[in-house]
Amino acid sequence: MTHERCEVHGNGKVRRRRWGAFAILVTVSHLLGAVSSLEALMTSRTSAGAIAWIVSLNTMPLVAVPTYWIFGRNKFEGYITSRRDDDLRLSETLEEELEALRTGHAAAIPDGSYLAGIEDLARLPLLEGNDLTLLIDGEQTYRSLLEGIDAAEDYLLVQFYIVRDDDIGTAFQQRLIEKAQEGVDVYFLYDEIGSYALPSDYLRALREGGVKVQRFPSTRGPGKRFQLNFRNHRKVMVADGERAWIGGFNLGDEYWQGHEELGPWRDTHLAVAGPAALALQLVFLEDWLWASDDILELAWEPVTTERQAPVMILPSGPADRFETASLMVQQAIHAAKERIWISSPYFVPDDGVQTMLKLAALNGIDVRILIPERQDNLLPRYATYAFLGPMLDAGVKIYRYRGGFLHGKSFVIDDAGAAVGTVNLDNRSFRLNFEVTALVMEPDFAREVAAMFEEDFSRSTRIEQEAIAERPLWHRIAARGAYLFAPVL
Structure with a gap:
């Protein structure tokens, strides 16, 4: 009996030590969550993003704190x-x-309105x-x-x-x-x-x-x-x-x-x-x-x-004073008088670009987005469907390329110019990656890039509003869930 009491007593001490260590871990994680919340409050780009981080950092800090410090911070x-x-x-x-x-x-510049403000972002x-x-x-x-x-x-x-x-x-x-x-x-x-x-x-x-x-x-x-x-x-x-x-x-x-x-x-x-x-x-x-x-x-x-x-070379990256890549795309959309065609393997743009695309389409501009039918990353694929409905309602034309994996990053504005570079239409390229784009303001080059787009469109399928409305419930849930990760996509 004495041996049994000692064994029970010893096991109790081990359990108490384990619970004590766990309590310390939880306390420290909540303290780190509170400190990280202040950092998120002061640096998050949007109020929605700040709220999301603050709630998660204080309710589940064991998971949210390391996630925030690796993926949640836009500026160091x-x-x-x-x-x-x-x-x-x-x-x-x-x-x-x-x-x-x-x-x-x-x-x-034949028409300076196409690059208004962009020269201030570029160093040359x-x-x-x-x-x-x-x-x-x-x-x-x-x-x-x-x-x-x-x-x-x-x-x-x-x-x-x-x-x-x-x-x-x-x-x-x-x-x-x-x-x-x-x-x-x-x-x-x-x-x-x-x-x-x-x-x-x-x-x-x-x-x-x-x-x-x-x-x-x-x-x-x-x-x-x-x-x-x-x-x-x-x-x-x-x-x-x-x-x-x-x-x-x-x-x-x-x-x-x-x-x-x-x-x-x-x-x-x-x-x-x-x-x-x-x-x-x-x-x-x-x-x-x-x-x-x-x-x-x-x-x-x-x-x-x-x-x-x-040609203008426009580098962009997380050390920029402004969100260079996003502003470049928004300016291109804003400047278009007849058409803006964009190719990107990942299409999860920020609110500013989404708004500009819809506004251009509502103003009668031929707005076309070319994305792949098949992707190497499921999160961007599902996240894209979270906002396609309003895009299509506004008149934006979305095409899925069926000829393989579309990885090109380019756009053409009217017959005035075109761009080729490394920028995808997502938050990672806009704010987290170092990218570079060549903007060419020459009608001959614009027509050459437009011809490339026409060939790609011939191998693509246009997404119709009916296809969005008929998606099953699980697909809509997956799309909204994936879109929550837009800040790191």
Whole structure:
């Protein structure tokens, strides 16, 4: 009996210790939830977002606190300060070169209303003297990129969000090593989150071959371990400061050969020759400076072409003073007089863009949105249906591309201009990712992009209001539930 009493007494002490530890954990989590609530109150973009976070942080802090600190915060002041300090260092170092580029190659805009306010967001104006090649799908794009690598004589700047150790990734790796061994300075930058699966052997081979390699770290520095929500989504390559490439393609076999489940990969890239290449070079240098704390010494003498196309390069990211990408899209919609056609693999825009799209359609503008029929992420697919009804009611035309996985990010405004870049129509691209867009204000290019859209529309199905109304209850619930995650999609 004595042994039994001791055993019961011992088990009671263990249970009390466990309950005591649990009580401490709950108390601490509620304290952290209260502190986080104050941060959410002061920094959330919308009152609805603030209320949602405050309620969850105080009612279920064990789950909500870590979720908030990883996904809920749009701004990290220390990070923003560091990033702006880096930009200031770069601007001071290149002050003369950038001023010459600003004053010597600004183009006359046929109708300034299309870019009203956008030039204030960009660090460089519309630059004339460019030649352009619209690259549709993998064969054209990768052939152009590899030819650009082969033709480089002085230096190559290469940046991708996703890099895979597969056939395409290996082909680029070997070409870059060959150029480095020829004496060309090769700089290779990749995002640490997008390329998380890239093996160390791949990077080691680049370094041993003479390529200078850096990862873009969203978590750089002590106290910044919760910045996992930031990504560098840019895909940029610059050769000798004279030619550059920008668009939706990453380095991976699926971008050329298609996805096993999603089908052929439909994507868009743009090759630029002329002064705009130097603007893309500046974008790369900013990211390289953040990753390496090193300012590269490169050429800054612009080379103009016969075509004279005016191009503006617009970088955007979470360190911007304004929500650059969202404002760019809203301005494009606002400026349209006849049509605005937009292609995006993910369509979960913020309230401002949704309002502008509906207002444009109500004013008789031909508003068309092209999205994929099949997606690689279920949350954006369902979230899109949460607001499609009002869009269709206003006259916005939504098309689902059936020819494979649509991954291109582009838009065309009237017959005045068009854009190709890396921005998706979602909150992640608008506020959390580093993105870049090439805006081309040339009628010939606008017509070329419009023809690309027409071909894509012919392989698409227009969504009708009846299809939205007939959705089963489970689908409507899933759509509304997925839309709750819009801030991190």
